Amino acid sequence: MTRSDSPAEDERRQSSAAKPSADACEPTQRRVAARVAVTGYGIVSCFGRGKAAALDAIRNARSGVRTITSIDSSSLACRIAGEVPQDAHEGLHRGYDRFTRFALIAADEAMEQSRFSTTDPTRFGSIIGTGLGGCETQDASYRRLYKDDQSRLPPTAIAHSMYNAAASAVATKNQARGASYAVVSACASSAHAIGQAFHAIRSGSLDAALAGGADAPLTYSIIRAWESMRVLAIDNENPAAACRPFSNDRKGLVLAEGAAVFLLESFESAIARGADILGEIVGFGITSDAGHVTDPSADGASRAMQMALDDGGLTIDDIDYINAHGTGTRANDSTETAAIKNVFGERADAIPVSSTKSLHGHAMGASGAIEIAVSLAAIAEGLVPPTINLTDPDPACDLDYVPNAARSVQVRTFLSNSFGFGGMNGVVAIRAGRGN
Amino acid sequence: MERAEIEQALIEIVRNEKKLPDDTLAPDTALADAGIDSLDALSILFAIEERFRISIPDDRARAMKTFGDMIAIVEELTGAAPA
Secondary structure: OOOOOHHHHHHHHHHHHHHOOOOOOOOOOOOOOOOEOOOOOEEOOEEEEEEHHHHHHHOOOOOEEEEEOOOOOOOOOEEEEEEOOOHOOOOOOOOOOOHHHHHHHHHHHHHHHHOOOOOHHHHEEEEEOOOOOHHHHHHHHHHHHOOOOOOOOOOOOHHHHHOOOOHHEEEEEEOOOEEEEOOOOOOOHHHHHHHHHHHHHOOOOOOOOEEEEOOOOOOOHHHHHOOOOOOOOOOOHHHHHOOOOOOOHHHHHHOOOOOEEEEEHHHHHHHOOOOOOOOEEEEEEEEOOOOOOOOHHHHHHHHHHHOOOOOOOOHHHHHOEEEEOOOOOOOHHHHHHHHHHHHHHHHHOOEEEEOOOOHHEHHHHHHHHHHHHHHHHHOOOEEOOOOOOOOOOOOOOOOOOEEOOOOOOEOOEEEEHHHHHHHHEEEEEEHHHHHH | OOOHHHHHHHHHHHHOOOOOOHHHHHOOOOOOOOOOOOOHHHHHHHHHHHOHHHHHOHHHOOOOHHHHHHHHHHHHHHHOOOO
C-alpha cells in the first residue's frame, strides 16, 4: 500500500514531515572503509586474564587444561576442561552470567589497549558470538526447579541467560549504540561475529565495533550432554595431554570456556588518532555444509577458506600460517586437512598449520576469537603457536602441524578456521601488524 | 520477628542486590531515588520472598515505593504487624 485512504492520516503525515520532533534522527553518514584495523584486543581463557598470560603459555607450549573446580565435577565421567582460573575473573563484573562476565573482561582489555573513544556512539557496535549463552544461569534455574523442587526462579533468569546478554552488556558498558547483536552458530559464532563486524565497517554501516565471542559451557548439564556424544577426551589423570589434534592417539575434544574481544575500526580512524595498528582483518568467508549436523564436510570448509581469500583479494601464496579448527576429533582433523589441501594444493605442505585447541581446549562459540587472539599475540613475537601432544602423526593428517613447540616464523597473513555443528563455517583472514 | 530485625534483614537484602551509600536507606527513602531500577526491584522482591518465606502479591509489589513500604509489607505478611 503506497497511499493512505484517509485524508486525515495524510495530513497528519505531512504535518509530521514538515515539523520534525526535537529528537528526530540525523541522516546516517556512511563512511566506507577500505581497510579494517585491529587496534586492541583482550582475552580471558584457561591461561588466565590477558594477552601476556596467553602468550606465555603458547610460547612455552604449556597446556591450560585442568581439573574442573568451578562446579562439583566428582560425579562426571569427564572432569577436565580449559577452565578459566578463578583469580582471572573473581570480583570482576559481578551480577552477570559467567559468559557475559568473560566478554566484559575481554572487552575491557581491548578498550584499554586501543585507547579508543568514539566520537559517534551511534556508529560503534558490539557484536559478540556465543554458542550456548548463559549456561550458568540456565543450569542453576533447572537445578532449582527440577532438583530442589522450587517453583519460582530469580527475575534475572531471562536477562542473564539470553544469548545476546554479553553483546548487550558490552554495548552498554562501552556505549556502543550502533549495530549490536549476538551471533549464534555453534563453534563458528565468534568467527562469524568478527566477520560480520569487519563487513559492517568495510561497507560503512559502522565506524568501529567490539567484536568477538564468549562462552562458559562448563555446567553439569552441558558436560553431561557432551559426554553422551562420546567425543570428549577423558583423561582425568593427565589433563594437559588430553587434547591431541592430528595425532593418531587422539582421544577427542576438551571443553573450554573464555572470551576474546577485538576493537575493530577503519584504518582511517586508527591512523587519524595515532593508534597502534596490531593487525588487520582482510577477508571473511562464510558457508554452510547443508549436510550432516555433526559430521563436517571438506567442501563447506574449503569454500569458506576460498571465500576468505577472495574477499581479501588474497592468493594462496599470501597465506603464511593457518590456525586450524583442529578439535582433536577424527572427523574434524582429517576433513580439515583435506579441505586445506583442496584450497592450497601443493602449497599446503609449505604452510604451518596448528591447533591451539591442543593448549586451551574448545571454547565453543568463543574459540575462533580466542584462536585469533593467541595467534596475533604469538605472531607479534615472531612465533607461530604449536600443536601440542602430537606424538603419533595420523597418516590421514600429513601437513606441517608445528608439533609440540612454538616455531620462529615471520607471518604476514594467516587464516583462522572455525567449523561449527550444524555445518556452519567461518574463516577469517588476518594480516598481522601494520601491513603495508 | 521484631520490626528492627526485619529492617536489618531488608537492609542486607537491598545492599546485597545493589551497592548503595550507607546512609541511603531510611523509611522514607524512595526506592527509585536510591537508584533501584525495575529489574533491581524484582530481584529484591525475590530475595525478600525467599528470606521471609512469603509471597508478595503483584499489586502490593507495585505499591511498594519506599523502604518504609517494604518494611510494612514484610511486617504484615509475616504476621509481625496487623494488616
